[in-house]
Each structure stands twice: as structure tokens, then as C-alpha cells.
Amino acid sequence: MKVLFKSTPLLIFLPFFGISAGPAQDIDFYKTISNWYDLTLTAQVNEPLPKIIFNEDDPDFGKPNTATNKSRSDLLARKKAKEKLRVRLSQSLESLFYDSNYTVFEYSQMNKMVRSRINAFISEEKEIFDFQPGKNQLISKASINLIGKQGFLAYLPVEYASEQIPTFTEEVLPVEFSGLVVDARHLKVKKALFPKIQSDRGLDVYSPFYVKEGYAIETGYVAYRDDEDPKNWEKRAGKNPFFIVALGVSGKNQTDLILPADEVAKFLSHPETRKNLMRCRVLVLVSK
Incomplete structure (x- = not known):
């Protein structure tokens, strides 16, 4: 699966999805x-x-x-x-x-x-x-x-930052990304306050255990949009996010997302990228 890093190439995906409003609402x-x-x-x-x-003589007065x-x-x-x-x-x-x-x-x-x-x-x-x-x-x-x-x-009492984000060593020079954008517009994903993101091999990529409490409280653990314009993702995921298409959803409530393991390894190979993940710079794209 090809991962696209710049906003211009992302346009090749747009014909498959309808024009959307922006912030995802239920x-x-x-x-x-x-x-x-x-x-x-x-x-x-x-x-x-x-x-x-105001007339005291009115039968309905009082x-x-x-x-x-x-x-x-x-x-x-x-x-x-x-x-x-x-x-x-x-x-x-x-x-x-x-x-x-x-x-x-x-x-x-x-x-x-x-x-x-x-x-x-x-x-x-x-x-x-x-x-x-x-x-x-x-x-x-x-x-x-x-x-x-x-x-x-x-x-909410949540156990934040109790575990380390998994690390990978890439054969090529790792690339720093400002955040993560997961495209789930083709899936029937349900929105949640604390969804998990996992690889297709069962590895947790993103969970409350990995993020810093201050960021989760100030910005939210995750945000959702039904927006196709990459410029509107910058506030949440930065100017150079790692864009990836989810493979599927999981969990009883169908809120968790599954990503291809080989692309997860690319994303998590740079230390600054992992820091941005700890700062909750995660955006999930959903259908309107």
C-alpha cells in the first residue's frame, strides 16, 4: 500500500469520496x-x-x-x-x-x-x-x-503515558512526520473519546497509554473530520502528516482502527514522529 506524504498527491483519492462539510458531527x-x-x-x-x-381581573391571572x-x-x-x-x-x-x-x-x-x-x-x-x-x-x-x-x-481519571510507543529501525533514513491522518472514510467506523489504533499484526500503535495527559486534555485524544482538504488538517496533524488508509475497524463498538504493519513501521521509525504521536496529533477522516 502506497503512503502519500504531501498534500498534492492526496488528490488522487478525492474522486472516490463525495464533497464533505468538514468537522464530523453526530x-x-x-x-x-x-x-x-x-x-x-x-x-x-x-x-x-x-x-x-397583567390584569388582576383576568381569570388566568397568576x-x-x-x-x-x-x-x-x-x-x-x-x-x-x-x-x-x-x-x-x-x-x-x-x-x-x-x-x-x-x-x-x-x-x-x-x-x-x-x-x-x-x-x-x-x-x-x-x-x-x-x-x-x-x-x-x-x-x-x-x-x-x-x-x-x-x-x-x-x-476523567485516565491512565495516560504509562507505556512507551513501539519503535522500529528502518533500513532507509527515517522521515519525521508532524502527525498522523488515518483515512477511514470507506469504513463504518464509530467515533469515540479513546479509540485505539492497531497494526494488522495486533500491535497497539496509538492508545491512551502512549499520550501525555496535558495534550489529551487540552486538544483531545483524537479528532475526526469528514473533510477532503489537507489544509484543514494542519491544525490537528501539522503540515507534514503521515497519511494512511485504514484496513478495517475492530472492537465491540467498532471504534478501533487497523493499519498495515509495514506502513506503521515507517511511521514510527523517527523519534520526533513518536513525540508528535504522544502530543495527540492524530486525525481520523470519516464519511459524512
Whole structure:
């Protein structure tokens, strides 16, 4: 399998894939949007504004879902919208795939510390709210960050950097790469917070055990795009990433990726490349 290192030759692959939007997004049962490139969750509700009744003689005066002025009506709608948004975001957060075996909720059921940290994150109200008035309703959005010092990943107890990345000795002079771009657009891969990347001989190429905690928290362990323009990959994987087409997916949740072993040896042969892998400079391309 031929590996392409520069952006121009990559164009030979483009006719096989349709034009895509860019950041990979999922919309779940709760209508919450998971942005797997920026690593955010966003929910929206349209909350009806309580009817304004200021006349005390009106038979509906003082009844539930009414208000005596516009400010009070907005306040009541915001309160209800916040409650709904917080529930939707927490439900969606726990339904994310943690790795190839568990959802976040399933993983938390196995580990009391994880459950405690998730509860702490939710209780601290990390949501960012936005309210826009509409016709007889309040258009309300809320989002939470998975990354950053106040993001969800900062609350998860993960065993980072406990193992060394495998090394290989190449017969030719090793090439330094700024990151790794795995093309999985032809596969039915599921997105996860901590997917593994393995060789077709069963060797772990990328796992939480290899990466530095600070990078995983600040940038996310991995990012996904459905974008065909190599220029848009630079922020995540640098200007000279190792581009490789995945052979398949694995794991119960179909989140892990399998790469050809001979190309893995080329990629991991340079020490600076391995350092960039430890810095989470990994991008997975998925279909829209």
C-alpha cells in the first residue's frame, strides 16, 4: 500500500469520496450535536414563553405558565430551557462511546471514581448558554466543552503515558512526520473519546497509554473530520502528516482502527514522529 506524504498527491483519492462539510458531527436521539473536531456538545430547545397577564381581573391571572410582565416571562422560559438543556447534554454525554467496549455511562458503572468525577462535572454547570427571542418562544442553546482545563476530559481519571510507543529501525533514513491522518472514510467506523489504533499484526500503535495527559486534555485524544482538504488538517496533524488508509475497524463498538504493519513501521521509525504521536496529533477522516 502506497503512503502519500504531501498534500498534492492526496488528490488522487478525492474522486472516490463525495464533497464533505468538514468537522464530523453526530446528532443523537436527544437532538444533541456532537462535534468531533472541536470536541463540543450542543443542544437546543425552543421553549414557549409564558403568557403575559397583567390584569388582576383576568381569570388566568397568576396561573402556572403565566407572567405579569415580559421580564418575568423571559426569566421563567430561561429557567425551564436551562433545565431541559442540562438534562439533554448530560444524557448525550453519557451516551458517547468511551472506547471500543463501553459508552461513558457503561464505563462509569464499572468505576466508582469515574462516576463520581462525571457527577462533579455535571453538578458544576459547565454549560455555555445562548438565548434568542423568537415568536412566542425562546430559542435556547447550550454547549459543553470536552476539552480544556474545564472540559469533560479533565474530569476523567485516565491512565495516560504509562507505556512507551513501539519503535522500529528502518533500513532507509527515517522521515519525521508532524502527525498522523488515518483515512477511514470507506469504513463504518464509530467515533469515540479513546479509540485505539492497531497494526494488522495486533500491535497497539496509538492508545491512551502512549499520550501525555496535558495534550489529551487540552486538544483531545483524537479528532475526526469528514473533510477532503489537507489544509484543514494542519491544525490537528501539522503540515507534514503521515497519511494512511485504514484496513478495517475492530472492537465491540467498532471504534478501533487497523493499519498495515509495514506502513506503521515507517511511521514510527523517527523519534520526533513518536513525540508528535504522544502530543495527540492524530486525525481520523470519516464519511459524512
